[in-house]
Amino acid sequence: MIPEFNLKNKTAIVTGGCRGIGKAIAIGLAKHGCNIVVSDLLEKPAVNTAKEIKKLGVKAIAVQTDVSNKDSVNNLINQTVKKFKKIDILVNNAGIFYPTPLESMKKQDWDKIMKVNLDGYLLCAQAAFPYLKKQRSSAIVNIASIAGLSAFAGSAAYNCSKAAIIMLTKSIAQDWAKYGIRCNTICPGVIVTPMTRAMLKDKNFQASLKIGVPLQRPGKPQELAGLAVYLASDASSYMTGSIIPIDGGWTCHL
Ligand SMILES: NC(=O)c1ccc[n+]([C@@H]2O[C@H](COP(=O)([O-])OP(=O)(O)OC[C@H]3O[C@@H](n4cnc5c(N)ncnc54)[C@H](O)[C@@H]3O)[C@@H](O)[C@H]2O)c1
Structure with missing residues (x-):
C-alpha cells in the first residue's frame, strides 16, 4: 500500500504561522485536512490567519507565542492540547534575520538570533515531545535555510543558527525514531x-x-507547502534526518 498524504483529523502547530512561509505551509496542511495551531509573536495577524484557515473546513486557533521563551512555549503546547487533545505535527518555522557582519556584530545580536532561530526550535520540540511520542507516528518539519549549507556574507549569526538546525534535525531523528517521531528539514x-x-x-x-x-x-512561499505536507504526512514514512533544499537550484553550485 502506498502511504498517504492525508492529514485528516491530525493536529499541527506551525510556529511563525501568521505570514510568509509559515502561513503557506499552514494552509497547505489545512488543505489536506489538518487542524492548525497558528503560533506567532504577532497576535492579530495570527488570529486573522486562523480565521482564513477555518474557511478551508478545518479547525484552527491562534496562540500568541514567543518561541524563545520557555513559559510561552509551554503555554502554546497547553493551549493546543486543551483544544485538540493531541499533537501530530510540529512545524518549526518562526525565525528572524538581520545582517551580522562579524567585525561589528555585538554579542547581543548573536544571542538574539540564536535564541529565536535555534533555541526556539529546541524548546518547541522538547515541549511537544510527550504528545508527539504518544501518537507513535508523528513528524517535526524544521525550516532551516540554504544559509545553513553555504554561508551568506555578513550574516554569521543567521548562518550558524541555520547550520545548527540541520544538526538538531539529525539529532532528533537519531534520538526520537524509537518513539515514532520523524524529523526532517527544508532549506529554502x-x-x-x-x-x-x-x-x-x-x-x-x-x-x-x-x-x-x-x-x-x-x-514563492506556496512552493514550499507541498514538501512540508509530504514530510508531515505518512507519505514520507521512511524519511527522517533528511535535509532538503528548495532553492531554484542555488545549491547546485555546492
Ligand atoms: N524568506 C526567505 O527567503 C527564507 C529563506 C530561507 C529560510 N527562511 C526561513 O523561513 C522561516 C520563515 O521565514 P519567512 O521568510 O516566512 O519570514 P517572515 O518574517 O515573513 O515570517 C516569520 C514569522 O516568524 C514570527 N516570529 C519571529 N520571531 C518570533 C518569535 N520569537 N516567536 C514566535 N514567532 C516569531 C514573525 O512574527 C513572523 O510571522 C524562517 O525560519 C526563516 O529563517 C526564509
Missing part, C-alpha cells in the same frame, strides 16, 4: 516574504539571483 533558498522584501528590491541582489539561481527567480 530566497523566498518572497516580509523577511526578504527589502533585500529583493535591491537591483544588485536581483542580478545576483539571475546568475546564482538556475531558475533565475526567487521562490
